[in-house]
Amino acid sequence: AAKLSPEKLLCQLRERLNFQMIEASDGPFNTSEWEAYLPRRNISMELGQLGQCAVVSSAGSMKFSRLGPEIDNHEAVLRFNGAPTRGFQADVGGKTTIRLINSQLLTVEEQKVITDPQYNTGTLIVWDPAPYHADIHEWYRKPDYNFFSSYKKYRNRQPEQPFYILNPYMQWQLWDILQENSPEDIQPNPPSSGMLGIVIMMHLCDKVDVYEFLPSKRQTDICHYFQKFFDQACTMGAYHPLLFEKNMVKHLNQGTDEDIYTHGKVTLNGLRNVQC
Numbered sequence: 001a002a003k004l005s006p007e008k009l010l011c012q013l014r015e016r017l018n019f020q021m022i023e024a025s026d027g028p029f030n031t032s033e034w035e036a037y038l039p040r041r042n043i044s045m046e047l048g049q050l051g052q053c054a055v056v057s058s059a060g061s062m063k064f065s066r067l068g069p070e071i072d073n074h075e076a077v078l079r080f081n082g083a084p085t086r087g088f089q090a091d092v093g094g095k096t097t098i099r100l101i102n103s104q105l106l107t108v109e110e111q112k113v114i115t116d117p118q119y120n121t122g123t124l125i126v127w128d129p130a131p132y133h134a135d136i137h138e139w140y141r142k143p144d145y146n147f148f149s150s151y152k153k154y155r156n157r158q159p160e161q162p163f164y165i166l167n168p169y170m171q172w173q174l175w176d177i178l179q180e181n182s183p184e185d186i187q188p189n190p191p192s193s194g195m196l197g198i199v200i201m202m203h204l205c206d207k208v209d210v211y212e213f214l215p216s217k218r219q220t221d222i223c224h225y226f227q228k229f230f231d232q233a234c235t236m237g238a239y240h241p242l243l244f245e246k247n248m249v250k251h252l253n254q255g256t257d258e259d260i261y262t263h264g265k266v267t268l269n270g271l272r273n274v275q276c
């Protein structure tokens, strides 16, 4: 596969990814029952056009980074799954505008997600690994994790908090672009929450600084900055095509290699302003 220029690649992301969240008019969700649960306002209206945004990976190398103040200086900050800020503010900041969680977390740790106040800040988005290019009905019948009842329980507890379900198409549209731009066959599993969060922020923001997705000199085998758990697969990937995601993000980086090495920082252009 011939590698596209960064400009062409941005156009592919802009033109081929469907950034919509599930709405009450979508397929199996167009029942009066679901209408009561799905947020009424779409996410772009909810958040507005954002300027400088930050994406904070959960990598162990965030620890001792002292990036907290720089991260909090962004207009909006996206975090993943159970990644905490409390107790780690100096390294990861305290602001959470969007939290992107996977359906496994919402289902398997339902009680924790519903009761832990850290999930109540900002806008939540949940995504679920769908079958390859399955349509929304097929996915609805056979989600990877049946998170729908947990979603409803959460909504009953926090009806005022915006909480979206990512449409199931986007992950495979993104996977196709990753595959087309990779020299090898990549595993047919959806992109990581990290990569999905990065493109969501590229859609919503003018500029996106991503922290410790491309590892800095602080990289070790520590999986998360908030846990003592060692596994190289966290950084290199096993289920998710993480290595290929990281190559693509490196290709799109507008910042310097020095910024990656010292801060684990990559700067990406938002998709709104690209000329295709």
Ligand code: NCC
Residues within 6 Å of the ligand: 057, 058, 059, 060, 080, 081, 082, 101, 102, 104, 105, 192, 193, 194, 195, 212, 213, 222, 223, 224, 234, 235, 236, 239, 240
């Ligand atoms: O670990 P996880 O990922 O929540 O991390 C969020 C994103 O940060 C980036 N990351 C993380 C660690 C690391 N050392 N390097 C990194 O680059 C990745 O981009 C990652 O996506 C997920 O993607 O949803 C994932 O979720 C966990 C787990 O389900 C949740 O943390 C909830 O407990 C998965 N781990 C397991 O299932 C054991 C992980 O594979 C993917």
